[in-house]
Amino acid sequence: MADINHVVLVGRLTRDAEMKYTNTGTPICKVSIAVNRRRKVDEQWTDEASFFDVTIWGKMGESIAQYLVKGKQVGIEGELRQNKWEQDGQPRSKVEIVANNVQLLGGGRNDRQGAPRTEADAPTGDSGAAKDNFEDDIPF
Numbered sequence: 001m002a003d004i005n006h007v008v009l010v011g012r013l014t015r016d017a018e019m020k021y022t023n024t025g026t027p028i029c030k031v032s033i034a035v036n037r038r039r040k041v042d043e044q045w046t047d048e049a050s051f052f053d054v055t056i057w058g059k060m061g062e063s064i065a066q067y068l069v070k071g072k073q074v075g076i077e078g079e080l081r082q083n084k085w086e087q088d089g090q091p092r093s094k095v096e097i098v099a100n101n102v103q104l105l106g107g108g109r110n111d112r113q114g115a116p117r118t119e120a121d122a123p124t125g126d127s128g129a130a131k132d133n134f135e136d137d138i139p140f
Contacts, residue, residue, distance in 0.1 A: 005079045007097055009052065010105065011035035017068035019061070029061030030054070031068050033076065053096040054078070060102065067104055075103035 011033035018030045034049045054076055056064065068074070078099040085092050 007076075007078060007080055009033065009035050009076045009097070011052070011074065011076075013068055013070055013072045013074060014051065015070050017061075017065040019065050027058055027062035029056040029065045029068070031056070031074075033074065052076075053094070054099050055081075055096055056099045056102060060099075064102055064104070068102075073105040075101075075105055077101040077103075 014032045014034050020028045020030070022028065031054045032051060033054060034051050037048050037050065038045050039048060040046075055061075076097060076099050078097045078101070080095055081098050082093055082095050
């Protein structure tokens, strides 16, 4: 049987995305997410957070970076990678997630909930004209 290295997480970004480029121009987007877990401790429920560093390579990271702001809820699908190095004579290692897919789920400081829609926000058809703006609050 083949080895499996697949992780799916839903959490909130702990900082804004950081864009960098390799010497050859390959985009690298780095973010960190917090994933909360509720557990019962002595008859009381407590929240615990786990923090994960995520790297998004290539065009996907470059195109989505502007939307990855602190507090935004995201879904991350990818694989675990272990980086190893030596610092001050001591071996060090760190496990990070290399994302294959990132989904923006909601929330965050740039969330426009409640903001009035403008004609520029309306989807356009083939003719380029704005479609009807619906006043109904549709939950999906």
